[in-house]
Structure formats: C-alpha cells, structure tokens
Amino acid sequence: MRPEPHDGAAPRFSPLGALAQLNPFTWATGLFLRGVAELKIPDELARGPRTSDQVADAVGADRASMARFLRACVVHGAAQRETDGRYTLTDLGQLLRSDIPSLRGFVIAVNGPGMVRPWERLAEAVRTGRSATNDVWGVDIHEYYAQHPEEALAYAESCDVLTIEAAELLSRAYDFARFQRIVDVGGSRGVLLTRVLKETPQAGGVLFELPTVVELARTALAEHQLRERIELTAGDFLAEVPTGGDLYLVKNVISDLADADAATLLANCLKAAVPDSRLLLVDWVLQPAPSFVDATDIDCLVLTGGKARTPEEYEHLLSGAGYTNISDVPLPGFEAAPMAVIEATRP
Numbered sequence: 001m002r003p004e005p006h007d008g009a010a011p012r013f014s015p016l017g018a019l020a021q022l023n024p025f026t027w028a029t030g031l032f033l034r035g036v037a038e039l040k041i042p043d044e045l046a047r048g049p050r051t052s053d054q055v056a057d058a059v060g061a062d063r064a065s066m067a068r069f070l071r072a073c074v075v076h077g078a079a080q081r082e083t084d085g086r087y088t089l090t091d092l093g094q095l096l097r098s099d100i101p102s103l104r105g106f107v108i109a110v111n112g113p114g115m116v117r118p119w120e121r122l123a124e125a126v127r128t129g130r131s132a133t134n135d136v137w138g139v140d141i142h143e144y145y146a147q148h149p150e151e152a153l154a155y156a157e158s159c160d161v162l163t164i165e166a167a168e169l170l171s172r173a174y175d176f177a178r179f180q181r182i183v184d185v186g187g188s189r190g191v192l193l194t195r196v197l198k199e200t201p202q203a204g205g206v207l208f209e210l211p212t213v214v215e216l217a218r219t220a221l222a223e224h225q226l227r228e229r230i231e232l233t234a235g236d237f238l239a240e241v242p243t244g245g246d247l248y249l250v251k252n253v254i255s256d257l258a259d260a261d262a263a264t265l266l267a268n269c270l271k272a273a274v275p276d277s278r279l280l281l282v283d284w285v286l287q288p289a290p291s292f293v294d295a296t297d298i299d300c301l302v303l304t305g306g307k308a309r310t311p312e313e314y315e316h317l318l319s320g321a322g323y324t325n326i327s328d329v330p331l332p333g334f335e336a337a338p339m340a341v342i343e344a345t346r347p
C-alpha cells in the first residue's frame, strides 16, 4: 500500500486505530479458546476469582506467561478482570469447562491441527469444490483421527455433546417401542443409541463405527448399564452395514458425505434392513436465510467434501435409494434446532 501524500493534515486512514475495529487476531480466537480449554483454566476460575499466579500454579504453567495470557483471554472473551486484578469466568469461558457437559472437546477438535491445517486451504477448496484434507494429510479426516488418538477423543467428545439434546427429545417423542434391532450407523460412542435403548427394553442395539472409534466406544461404554444389549461392530459404511435391523439411525453422517457416497450409504442401509423397517435421518439442515449451518456447511466442504442440505435434498437422497413414506418427524422442543429429522420406510 502506498503512503498517502503528506500535506500536513492528519492521515484519513489510521491503521493503528483500525486495529481496534477489525481485530486482525479474530482468526486466532479459536486457537486462544483451545489453549484455554487445554490448560483447563476455566475449571480453576469456576472455583472463584483467582490471581494469575494462582491460576498458573493450579494448571502448572509459567507465571509470567500466564499473566500475559489471561490479559489476552479478556480480549477474546474467555475471562474477565475484576477491579482487584483477579480473574473470573465469563459465560463463554463456562462453555470450556471439563467438569460439566460443555463445548470443550468441540473447541479443541475444531481448532486442532487435523481441522485447522485443511482450513488453511479454504480458498482452494472454494475454488475447486474439493475437500482440502487429503491434500494436507494424505488421508481423509477419519483416517487422520485414527492416527491421532488425542484429537480423535476430542472429536468424539464433541459428537457426544452435540447429540445429547436430539437424543433426549427423540427418545421422548418418537415411538421406539416397535423396534427389535436398532443399528446406529456412524454412532460415535453411543450417546444416541444408549438413550434410545433406555426407551426400548425389548430391543438390542448395534453400534456401527470405524475400528478406532469402536475402541473408543468400548472404553466409554465399559461400565454402562446397557452395555450387554449393545453389539459393537467395526466396518466401513460405504462397503456394508450390519444386517437385520428394523431401525437404522443415521445422525450427522450424511452431511459429511458428497452425494455419491451418501447414496451408497443409504443404499447399503436399505439392502441390510428387514422389510417394512425404518431409517431415521437426523442432520444439519440449511435454513432459508444464511445461518450458523452455512458455516458448518463450509466446514463440510473443507474437511470431508460433504455438505449440509435442504429437507428436499435429504428426501431426494432417501427416495433415490429406494425409501418410501418419507416424512418429517416433529420433535417438540427441537423446532428451532437447525436439524432435519426425517423418517423413511424400507419397503
């Protein structure tokens, strides 16, 4: 940029002044929050106001850098500085606690290298319409997680927490009593399946996942009271899914897939299911006006090559795979959620 001619008047544009308006570190807020979460600073501040030295000692960090970091955390909204100089937790900081259900795993996963490095190639993904993950890592995001267990755990935690509400509302509103064998396809660590099985004492469940995620589920469910009713099955849903189910749950899986793979997965479910069985699809739905889902949609583009869809697009995929009686499932309390809940019948 060429400097403006110096005519004695104050410059019209003040880059230093603009810094306060357009915080150029906005992109780094996620990384800040990941650091806050990894250091477990919110757990410490949740106990009450703390000096920076107290926080540093509690989390095992260098006192001088913690003093600097906490001041910056105020700028990024994760902590607040009281008049006596001690720090307290903001509402945003609460979301990063490890000792209560929170978005901590989500924040760590989406700001971890597995996702951030592909995001560095956002412009390329938009230019080409292709996911950047394979270019960066040489494998897809799920294989990356198979190779990076810590990030995989944070990712699984984020899937768990984002499933709690849908699982609760579905288990209350949907008639599960008619099913005997419920297969959760790509069911992560079983939050949805275990909630559903509580409502269906007659049914057995199958949690179908990639091999490394099955092992995460095995650990997470080891002490679960419903463990004996759950088969843990490893495989690739693009090859085949467990047979004989009369209900297939497919939650937040289709949006990770491009149309051809989504069609393959649904065809595999249809082939595996017993006649007159049901498939319940729960997934991100595009709203008429741009919303938070559009940001998720770009996440799908960059990371997996999938996409969020309109209800009509989900229905089109289901009917294309051979499903009939496709209808929205009303979930009282879930109306404002940006998720489609669609039931389909395998004829």
Ligand SMILES: C[S@@+](CC[C@H](N)C(=O)[O-])C[C@H]1O[C@@H](n2cnc3c(N)ncnc32)[C@H](O)[C@@H]1O
Pocket: 142, 159, 160, 162, 163, 185, 186, 187, 188, 208, 209, 210, 213, 235, 236, 237, 238, 250, 251, 252, 253, 256
């Ligand atoms: C976005 S997560 C959704 C998890 C869970 N259904 C939920 O709603 O929380 C997608 C899941 O699909 C699993 N997955 C991805 N590709 C798969 C494949 N080829 N075969 C089986 N599972 C797969 C992933 O391991 C991941 O847990």
